[in-house]
Amino acid sequence: MTGPAIEMAGVRKSYGAQTVLDGIDLHVEAGSVFALLGPNGAGKTTLITILSTLVQPDAGAVSVAGHDLATDPDGIRRSISVTGQAAAVDGVLTAEENLRMMARLSGFTAGQAKRRASELIDRFDLGGAARKRVTTYSGGMRRRLDLALSLVATPPVIFLDEPTTGLDTRSRLTLWDIIQDLARRGTTILLTTQYLEEADQLADRIAVLDRGVIVAEGTAAELKAQVGGEVVELRDAHGDIVRELPTDGSVDALRTAIDELDALGVTGGSIGIRKPSLDDAFLALTGQASSTSTAPTFEKEAVR
Ligand SMILES: Nc1ncnc2c1ncn2[C@@H]1O[C@H](COP(=O)(O)OP(=O)(O)O)[C@@H](O)[C@H]1O
Numbered sequence: 001m002t003g004p005a006i007e008m009a010g011v012r013k014s015y016g017a018q019t020v021l022d023g024i025d026l027h028v029e030a031g032s033v034f035a036l037l038g039p040n041g042a043g044k045t046t047l048i049t050i051l052s053t054l055v056q057p058d059a060g061a062v063s064v065a066g067h068d069l070a071t072d073p074d075g076i077r078r079s080i081s082v083t084g085q086a087a088a089v090d091g092v093l094t095a096e097e098n099l100r101m102m103a104r105l106s107g108f109t110a111g112q113a114k115r116r117a118s119e120l121i122d123r124f125d126l127g128g129a130a131r132k133r134v135t136t137y138s139g140g141m142r143r144r145l146d147l148a149l150s151l152v153a154t155p156p157v158i159f160l161d162e163p164t165t166g167l168d169t170r171s172r173l174t175l176w177d178i179i180q181d182l183a184r185r186g187t188t189i190l191l192t193t194q195y196l197e198e199a200d201q202l203a204d205r206i207a208v209l210d211r212g213v214i215v216a217e218g219t220a221a222e223l224k225a226q227v228g229g230e231v232v233e234l235r236d237a238h239g240d241i242v243r244e245l246p247t248d249g250s251v252d253a254l255r256t257a258i259d260e261l262d263a264l265g266v267t268g269g270s271i272g273i274r275k276p277s278l279d280d281a282f283l284a285l286t287g288q289a290s291s292t293s294t295a296p297t298f299e300k301e302a303v304r
């Protein structure tokens with residue numbers, strides 16, 4: 001399939017008085033990995049539930065794999081798989097039984113289903129628990145099983161809602177591998193994440209969603225360029241940061257930074273230049289620190 005795998009135009013959704021999606025336009029090319037990046041409450045899950053036909057938008061047009069949401073939701077359902085539906089997991093069954101059942105439902109023969117189940121058990125490190133009932137699993141194991149289930153079949157379009165949240169590092173890297181592998185074989189993947197690094201690593205294109213609005217869209221490189229080349233750090237005589245300014249690295253920008261240092265009345269201060277962090281990017285694009293930020297905000301820095 002070439003052309004768009006996912007299209008949204010003017011999609012709106014409110015819950016009561018709260019506008020959750022405020023006019024979303026999306027265009028995702030077939031065979032690409034697209035990341036929807038945004039903090040908690042941005043509307044990521046709402047967008048995924050609309051794309052996967054579970055929730056009706058109040059307005060706007062949606063099509064997935066060439067099927068229109070308004071006229072052919074069944075066509076969409078046949079073309080996708082979705083994670084984050086832990087409800088699909090049958091707690092009385094084991095991981096292996098769940099995976100085999102899902103494979104059979106997806107049209108695999110008994111033999112194929114068995115092979116696919118054991119493959120996924122290996123990849124997601126579920127071996128130790130493969131023959132135990134799911135009700136006995138830890139949260140992390142359920143999460144890995146949920147992901148494995150969503151990847152049993154490989155429909156043309158896969159939605160992954162915060163797929164690596166709550167995963168240990170090893171499972172996260174495994175999942176990144178699987179996602180890249182699927183994309184290479186032509187699957188379209190839309191994933192949501194709160195992690196800039198994850199979007200950067202995986203996605204061909206990234207849309208930044210903030211309070212129901214897409215505030216920026218492009219490749220990782222384009223988004224970073226929008227933020228500016230580097231950051232000038234102004235430090236006081238104790239070496240504490242008093243101000244950080246995005247800069248294009250030009251002499252003029254540096255001069256402005258020095259003027260600023262003067263204006264702040266800092267004596268014995270120093271200036272350094274560093275690459276923008278992903279948190280800088282998020283702050284610049286959304287006006288708020290990313291939820292993964294561990295650095296103090298600029299305001300806090302300034303009062304020190
Ligand atoms: N079914 C619902 N009923 C009422 N409010 C909802 C519902 N689903 C989501 N919301 C609200 O919509 C906003 C966005 O939620 P969500 O789409 O889950 O964001 P995200 O996945 O980015 O964290 C939140 O403020 C949330 O409380």
Ligand SMILES: [Mg+2]
Pocket residue numbers: 044045046161162
């Ligand atoms: Mg969510």
